[in-house]
Every structure is written in C-alpha cells, then in structure tokens.
Amino acid sequence: xxxxxxxxxxxxxxxxxxxxxxxxxxxxxxxxxxxxxxxxxxxxxxxxxxxxxxxxxxxxxxxxxxxxxxxxxxxxxxxxxxxxxxxxxxxxxxxxxxxxxxxxxxxxxxxxxxxxxxxxxxxxxxxxxxxxxxxxxxxxxxxxxxxxxxxxxxxxxxxxxxxxxxxxxxxxxxxxxxxxxxxxxxxxxxxxxxxxxxxxxxxxxxxxxxxxxxxxxxxxxxxxxxxxxxxxxxxxxxxxxxxxxxxxxxxxxxxxxxxxxxxxxxxxxxxxxxxxxxxxxxxxxxxxxxxxxxxxxxxxxxxxxxxxxxxxxxxxxxxxxxxxxxxxxxxxxxxxxxxxxxxxxxxxxxxxxxxxxxxxxxxxxxxxxxxxxxxxxxxxxxxxxxxxxx
Amino acid sequence: xxxxxxxxxxxxxxxxxxxxxxxxxxxxxxxxxxxxxxxxxxxxxxxxxxxxxxxxxxxxxxxxxxxxxxxxxxxxxxxxxxxxxxxxxxxxxxxxxxxxxxxxxxxxxxxxxxxxxxxxxxxxxxxxxxxxxxxxxxxxxxxxxxxxxxxxxxxxxxxxxxxxxxxxxxxxxxxxxxxxxxxxxxxxxxxxxxxxxxxxxxxxxxxxxxxxxxxxxxxxxxxxxxxxxxxxxxxxxxxxxxxxxxxxxxxxxxxxx
Numbered sequence: 001x002x003x004x005x006x007x008x009x010x011x012x013x014x015x016x017x018x019x020x021x022x023x024x025x026x027x028x029x030x031x032x033x034x035x036x037x038x039x040x041x042x043x044x045x046x047x048x049x050x051x052x053x054x055x056x057x058x059x060x061x062x063x064x065x066x067x068x069x070x071x072x073x074x075x076x077x078x079x080x081x082x083x084x085x086x087x088x089x090x091x092x093x094x095x096x097x098x099x100x101x102x103x104x105x106x107x108x109x110x111x112x113x114x115x116x117x118x119x120x121x122x123x124x125x126x127x128x129x130x131x132x133x134x135x136x137x138x139x140x141x142x143x144x145x146x147x148x149x150x151x152x153x154x155x156x157x158x159x160x161x162x163x164x165x166x167x168x169x170x171x172x173x174x175x176x177x178x179x180x181x182x183x184x185x186x187x188x189x190x191x192x193x194x195x196x197x198x199x200x201x202x203x204x205x206x207x208x209x210x211x212x213x214x215x216x217x218x219x220x221x222x223x224x225x226x227x228x229x230x231x232x233x234x235x236x237x238x239x240x241x242x243x244x245x246x247x248x249x250x251x252x253x254x255x256x257x258x259x260x261x262x263x264x265x266x267x268x269x270x271x272x273x274x275x276x277x278x279x280x281x282x283x284x285x286x287x288x289x290x291x292x293x294x295x296x297x298x299x300x301x302x303x304x305x306x307x308x309x310x311x312x313x314x315x316x317x318x319x320x321x322x323x324x325x326x327x328x329x330x331x332x333x334x335x336x337x338x339x340x341x342x343x344x345x346x347x348x349x350x351x352x353x354x355x356x357x358x359x360x361x362x363x364x365x366x367x368x369x370x371x372x373x374x375x376x377x378x379x380x381x382x383x384x385x386x387x388x389x390x
Numbered sequence: 391x392x393x394x395x396x397x398x399x400x401x402x403x404x405x406x407x408x409x410x411x412x413x414x415x416x417x418x419x420x421x422x423x424x425x426x427x428x429x430x431x432x433x434x435x436x437x438x439x440x441x442x443x444x445x446x447x448x449x450x451x452x453x454x455x456x457x458x459x460x461x462x463x464x465x466x467x468x469x470x471x472x473x474x475x476x477x478x479x480x481x482x483x484x485x486x487x488x489x490x491x492x493x494x495x496x497x498x499x500x501x502x503x504x505x506x507x508x509x510x511x512x513x514x515x516x517x518x519x520x521x522x523x524x525x526x527x528x529x530x531x532x533x534x535x536x537x538x539x540x541x542x543x544x545x546x547x548x549x550x551x552x553x554x555x556x557x558x559x560x561x562x563x564x565x566x567x568x569x570x571x572x573x574x575x576x577x578x579x580x581x582x583x584x585x586x587x588x589x590x591x592x593x594x595x596x597x598x599x600x601x602x603x604x605x606x607x608x609x610x611x612x613x614x615x616x617x618x619x620x621x622x623x624x625x626x627x628x629x630x631x632x633x634x635x636x637x638x639x640x641x642x643x644x645x646x647x
Contacts, residue, residue, distance in 0.1 A: 074618055107481050121598070164616075
C-alpha cells in the first residue's frame, strides 16, 4: 500500500471541488425544500434544464455503442485503442444521467416503480428499461478492465466467451433509447414548435447521436494520450471525422426534407425567437462542421478537427435544449429559464463526470493496449491465477 | 357495458358565477376560495374571454394521452369515462403534464411528496349513481351531465335549432379522438382559448407509430449485427489462415508478437 500523497492543487481540481460542493448543497436543498421552491419548473414547464441535460449526457455517451460495434462486431481492430475511453465515457455518462433523473423525479423514493409497474405503451417506460439494461451491459463490457487491474483473468475469459450477445444487445438497446428520446415528443404536435416537431424525431435523434458520440471520442483522442503518444494515428482519426461528416450530412438531408415536406420551412423566412434558435443549432452544429470536415486538410489538422468537433457538440447541445425547452416556449408569453439551483446541480454533476473520468483513467488500465485475446496466446496467463477450487 | 357518461358545457349559458368550482371543491375536499386558473387545489376553473367563460377541466379523453405516456401506469381510463390517477404508483416524471393535449394536470410543486392533481369526474359520486358535483351546482344548466351519446344528440339539436347562436362544432366530439366533455360555443373556439391545432388523431397513435417499429428493430438488427460479426470474423480467420500457410507473412506475425 503506497503512502497517501496529498493531490497537487491545480486550477481544474479546485474548480471541480467548488462545483461539486455547490452541486451537493444545491441537491440537499432540492430534496429538503421540494421542486417548487428550488426550481423554475412549473405546470406550464414541467420539464426543464435537467431533461435537456439527460438528452445531452446520453448523446455524448453514444460513442460507447458505436465504437464497440465498429471494433468488436465489425472487426475494425485499428480503432481498438479508443474502445476503453469510449466505454468509460459511456459508463460515466449513463450513471450521471440516472443520477439526474432521480434528482428530477418528484418522488425519488418511487424510482424503482417502473421495474414492477409496467406500461409498455409508454416511451418513458421503454427508455427506463433500455437505460437500465444498457447500463448493465456497459458494466459487463467494462468489467474486464477492472478485473485486469486486479489480475483476475479467469472471469475475463468467461466474459470474453459470452460477450458477443451482450455487445449486440448493447447496440440494439442504444439504438432504441437514443431514438426514443425523440419519440418522447411525438405526442405533442400541438405544443412543440414545427421547426422541431416531426414524426421523424426518433430518426433524427439517432442520426445526430452518432455524430455527437463520435465527435466526443475524436476530442478525447485529441486531448488524451497513451504513454505520451496519441491514442489514434491521425489517419484513423480523420476516418472517424469522415463518419461524423456522413452522419451530419444525412441528418441535414432528413431534417430539411422533412421541414420542406411538412411546411415547417415557412418559419425560416422571418427572424423570430424560434428561428434564431433554429439557425444557431443548424449552422453551428451541422452546416459549418460538415463543411470543415469535408476538407481533407482540416480533417487531418489537430486544430481543424478540434474546432469542428467542439462545434458539433455545441450544436448537438443546442438541438437537444431547443427540443426540450425552446421549442416548447411561446415567446414572450410562456418562457422558462432554469433557476440557480437547477444550474448548480447540473454543473456539479458535469464536474463529477469529468473528475470521475480523470480519476478512473488514472487508476484503471484505460489507455493501455488491450491484452491479446486469450485464444490467440498460448494461455500463459492461466498460470498466474489460483486453481479453480482454491 | 357500462354507459359512458359525459358533460355538455354550453358556453352561451354560463354566467360566470363560479358555483361549479365551489361545488367541485366541496365534493373533493379542497380548500375553498375562488381560483381563476386550474391548480392543485382547483380541478376546474372559469377562464374569462371577452365576457364569456370557458370552463376548464380534465376532458377525460376516449384515448387519453396521460394513460399512454405514464411509465408506471398511474393513470387508468375507466369504463364509465373517468380518467383516474394513482399517487401511490406515480414516480413524478411529469410526462403526463408535458403530454396532455389540454394542459390539464397540475403538480403539487410546493410539496416534498408531490402528487399530480386533476378532475376525476367525481368517480365516487358516479359509482353511487349521482351526477358530477359541478353539474349539480350549475344554476343555469350551462353544464349538463348525462350519457355520452344522448348529450351528443342534444348538443347537435341545440346547434341546429338555433344556427345563428352557435358555431357549428361540438368541441370534444372528435378532437384527439373524442373526449367525455363537450363544449358548444357562440363564438369560434380559438377565441375562447381552445387549441385549434389538435386534430382528430388521438395523440397516443402518433407515439405508437414509432413504438410499433421496436420489435422489427430488435429482430432485424440482431440478425444483421450477428451476420456482420460472422462475416468480418470469418474474413479475419481466413486472413490468419492464409498468413500461416505462406512463410513470408508468418514471420511478420511472429515479429509482431
């Protein structure tokens, strides 16, 4: 056991400490005083910032399933170095979303009810189950990393042997609930502004989560490194950027075809509260990054790629917040702006996320190469483990 | 089958006396006192629009959106018409409030154990064979309680008898698939604060069009993903096998390890 070393105080660590402390205090207030006293939620606006944050967290965690599918199902082994960072991102993202959901619930003590009280007609029910099951699958996918740390190789072999169905299940569950977040709004055609309402909401949510999830991973490969070397060679990073570009292009085609087809486009002519929000989301998050990513020079430059991916994430965040908040406002009669406590809780949870990533990636072998598959080697590792009966 | 009950609200006959709200509050043991809007303590409220009153309350839809969206099934549509709510099940996700086409459900925001509150169509009184408290309290007959089909007939009779007095529409007959509360009005419904974008399709149908694709996504998706895995895995194995046959690449593999 190594001696306890007091962690060095850095700007980011101090900021995270402040945000987490403030978030915890805000959360205590929320639970003791109730939603009405601490949030700006109301009968007119029963869903606010926290729901938007859930959409965001789940979307950023989408890399978990896309990269696992690419590497383990489609055998694109070149991308193996980013599997673990993507899994960690997904695992943290989902855990935090569950945490926010519980804080958001009016009756957090009833959070377990969907497990036993079923309503299969409800999108919310489907999402709850998908998120629970997918978080379980993520734990199974993540377990080998933890077991490796403790040199427990036998369970790793068991998990490897039965991992295929779980990986397929993970991809399916992700597809379902990523799109279902869009389906939540299918039943409010009279409320959600036509610039965002569409029968294709589930499809649009799914396509955009692919772009955002991969952008998140690209950013991670740009920021993080493995033993001083970048996680992915620039050529492979540029390939990921191409996939993002394709997702963005597909998204734009579907979105605009749908807007033109159903007459939503008539709101684009004038500058209103809603159309400005729409233009921000589409230009910053989809059009400009698409143009940037189509240029091979920018795709291969760190700065170009970084800019484009940050824009994708900003536009993605804007899209989810617009769907969850702006599109339901009727400016200036009925608007919503989150309270300080809502914002503090959200920032605190975001800070927990970043801190958790940094802590866990320092402790567990996240950036080390995955050990060779057991069946490929001559199984020398088996000698390291105690006999089964011991 | 139990006869579906309903309310017919004739906006031209309402004098804004608020007796309906008083009666409702008494019957539901809510704190007395006039309220101008729906609230956790006012299951019905009179909204004034230019000297006329639109009485707001849960419409008790034929295909209620709240029943379909609730993840734990806290809402139920009963055979006699009322849409009921069970606070013991409710987790407080507030999707019902977000989804209700009439923006009816209200939340006890001030409580730390909040419930959703809305009109329950006096279901206990109905079970005893009584009419709803609001209909009983109404002094002018602006709210009339009765069997759904009979009230629809009566509404169209009133409109045809005095075509100049009413706009030719029974609100609630077909809107969002039909409700249990009907309105007839002397002025266009938009002027009384009614949403004219609702349409005749029940909102749950819109959701089901997406939800019904789930079984296909699961079956087709798992077969496809399994297939892709098999093909790419096979490709890897073949490459490995071919590599081991030729001396050159085999050396390369060893160097790799």
